[in-house]
Amino acid sequence: MAAGSGGLKDATAVVGIGQTPFAKRLPEDERTLACRAVLAALDDAGIAPGEVDALASYTMEETDEVELAKACGFGDITFFSKVGFGGGGSCATVAHLAAAIVAGQAGVGVAWRSRKRGSGPRPWTDTTVQLPTPAQWTRPYGLLRPADEIAMLTRRYLHEYGATRDHLFNVALACRNRANQNPAAIMYERPLTREMYMTSRWISEPLCLFDNCLETDGALACVVVSAERARDCRRRPVYVHSAAQSLPAQHHGMVNYWNDDPLTGPAWSAARHLWKHSDLTPEDVDVAQIYDAFTPLVLLSLEGYGFCGRGEGGAFTEGGALETGGLLPLNTGGGGLSEAYVHGFNLINEGVRQLRGTSTAQVPDASACLVTAGEGVPTSALLLRS
Amino acid sequence: MLRPVPDADGAPFWEYAAQGELRVQACGDCGELRFPPRPCCPHCQSFASEWRPVSGRGRVWSYVVAHPPLLPDYAAHAPYNVVVVELDEAPRIRLVGNLVAGAGQPLGAFPPENLRIGARVRAVFHDGLPQWVPERS
Numbered sequence: 001m002a003a004g005s006g007g008l009k010d011a012t013a014v015v016g017i018g019q020t021p022f023a024k025r026l027p028e029d030e031r032t033l034a035c036r037a038v039l040a041a042l043d044d045a046g047i048a049p050g051e052v053d054a055l056a057s058y059t060m061e062e063t064d065e066v067e068l069a070k071a072c073g074f075g076d077i078t079f080f081s082k083v084g085f086g087g088g089g090s091c092a093t094v095a096h097l098a099a100a101i102v103a104g105q106a107g108v109g110v111a112w113r114s115r116k117r118g119s120g121p122r123p124w125t126d127t128t129v130q131l132p133t134p135a136q137w138t139r140p141y142g143l144l145r146p147a148d149e150i151a152m153l154t155r156r157y158l159h160e161y162g163a164t165r166d167h168l169f170n171v172a173l174a175c176r177n178r179a180n181q182n183p184a185a186i187m188y189e190r191p192l193t194r195e196m197y198m199t200s201r202w203i204s205e206p207l208c209l210f211d212n213c214l215e216t217d218g219a220l221a222c223v224v225v226s227a228e229r230a231r232d233c234r235r236r237p238v239y240v241h242s243a244a245q246s247l248p249a250q251h252h253g254m255v256n257y258w259n260d261d262p263l264t265g266p267a268w269s270a271a272r273h274l275w276k277h278s279d280l281t282p283e284d285v286d287v288a289q290i291y292d293a294f295t296p297l298v299l300l301s302l303e304g305y306g307f308c309g310r311g312e313g314g315a316f317t318e319g320g321a322l323e324t325g326g327l328l329p330l331n332t333g334g335g336g337l338s339e340a341y342v343h344g345f346n347l348i349n350e351g352v353r354q355l356r357g358t359s360t361a362q363v364p365d366a367s368a369c370l371v372t373a374g375e376g377v378p379t380s381a382l383l384l385r386s
Numbered sequence: 387m388l389r390p391v392p393d394a395d396g397a398p399f400w401e402y403a404a405q406g407e408l409r410v411q412a413c414g415d416c417g418e419l420r421f422p423p424r425p426c427c428p429h430c431q432s433f434a435s436e437w438r439p440v441s442g443r444g445r446v447w448s449y450v451v452a453h454p455p456l457l458p459d460y461a462a463h464a465p466y467n468v469v470v471v472e473l474d475e476a477p478r479i480r481l482v483g484n485l486v487a488g489a490g491q492p493l494g495a496f497p498p499e500n501l502r503i504g505a506r507v508r509a510v511f512h513d514g515l516p517q518w519v520p521e522r523s
Contacts, residue, residue, distance in 0.1 A: 127457065135391070136400075137482055140387065140389060142452055143450075148468060153448070155448045156503070205451035205465075250428065258421055258422065258480060260478050
């Protein structure tokens with residue numbers, strides 16, 4: 001085990017992934033779905049539930065650690081962690097487990113997310129829980145939903161850089177095309193055309209229906225162990241090569257308009273840390289799973305993680321760059337836009353599948369995959385390698 | 387419609403707005419303006435603060451036009467605009483609001499095709515809320 005000065009680099013690996021079906025409406029509750037995903041991930045790894053001693057999820061996860069550990073028959077838990085800021089937390093759950101294992105606090109970690117967003121209420125409709133900060137400055141004016149907050153940033157982005165809705169469409173299309181190949185995706189066999197995109201209804205101009213992620217019920221989980229332990233597991237290990245969290249200086253969450261430079265969000269500072277602790281560069285990344293609650297977040301992330309220069313995210317998407325065989329195949333399971341929106345956890349599992357060689361849209365010989373969490377909020381990212 | 391739910395730091399902003407005044411929190415020591423209001427100065431860490439009057443003139447930094455699904459009170463006005471305005475005195479202080487033809491006009495009444503980034507606007511007040519109207523030059 002690489003402890004101490006060795007840091008996290010390749011010291012741990014994801015050895016198991018699991019998930020439930022994804023649907024607009026599933027009959028089981030979030031706790032049951034969580035148990036199913038976690039037990040599936042442990043079975044995939046060939047590790048007995050009694051060996052689990054570390055847990056990590058999101059602060060918005062409603063399946064309590066105590067209940068999960070009891071229901072699934074885990075051993076004594078010696079590390080547990082919850083990451084804040086919604087979709088910004090996805091990759092950090094794996095990073096926290098990796099850190100705990102490297103530090104000797106635990107040996108077998110499970111990260112998970114279970115969510116009934118398809119059939120449950122939209123969080124933004126809860127007017128009784130109006131947080132005074134920062135909602136007092138936005139909600140009275142009708143800036144109510146995450147889509148409105150990101151649309152505001154998008155309008156400025158399009159204005160400042162000359163990007164167009166065609167660029168946003170390129171993102172939506174790449175995700176949909178990959179979902180069309182993935183039987184687990186909600187948008188399996190449901191193609192998207194440019195005409196459908198351009199004539200769809202507005203949600204918050206300049207964002208239309210297809211710029212928004214799905215509303216999904218479902219759960220996912222993965223299992224993290226030391227690189228040494230990983231060699232004895234059932235599947236080929238997928239190493240956690242580098243990991244980052246980021247809450248940039250003077251950041252304001254979804255309403256980053258109050259920052260000096262709102263168009264350089266958390267992706268930029270997460271990327272600095274991620275690449276600094278990596279042997280790889282953006283040119284070495286074979287496939288990317290980029291958080292796509294809204295299409296413009298992908299453009300911002302392409303810039304932030306260094307795949308192109310500032311303001312060039314739109315142009316980067318041209319010529320099929322995000323499609324299979326393109327410069328940077330994107331969200332190969334369909335992403336949040338077309339596979340399932342489970343706060344980005346499906347991007348982690350898809351990254352693992354790519355490096356195992358088992359994706360439904362497999363990039364030949366993929367050996368490095370970037371996975372990111374929500375841009376626009378304090379975020380996290382993983383660089384996985386085979 | 388949703389009313390602001392002020393926190394302790396934000397309350398003075400709304401008290402001044404109720405009197406028809408636009409004020410921004412400034413550090414009581416180094417003088418740096420800051421928004422949203424907060425307990426201490428990120429530049430010099432001083433806990434002293436004051437509320438400085440600003441002209442209420444600025445430019446549209448960005449805008450959206452919101453369509454349903456929305457909360458019922460807002461859906462009744464949709465599609466309506468929400469703007470972010472950069473203040474003349476402090477371009478990095480950007481206030482969220484609505485662009486209206488005149489104080490108290492309904493949210494959806496301003497024609498979306500007349501919105502543009504960079505448009506000059508000024509603050510008016512209605513029902514304790516700052517709103518923005520086009521600056522006639």
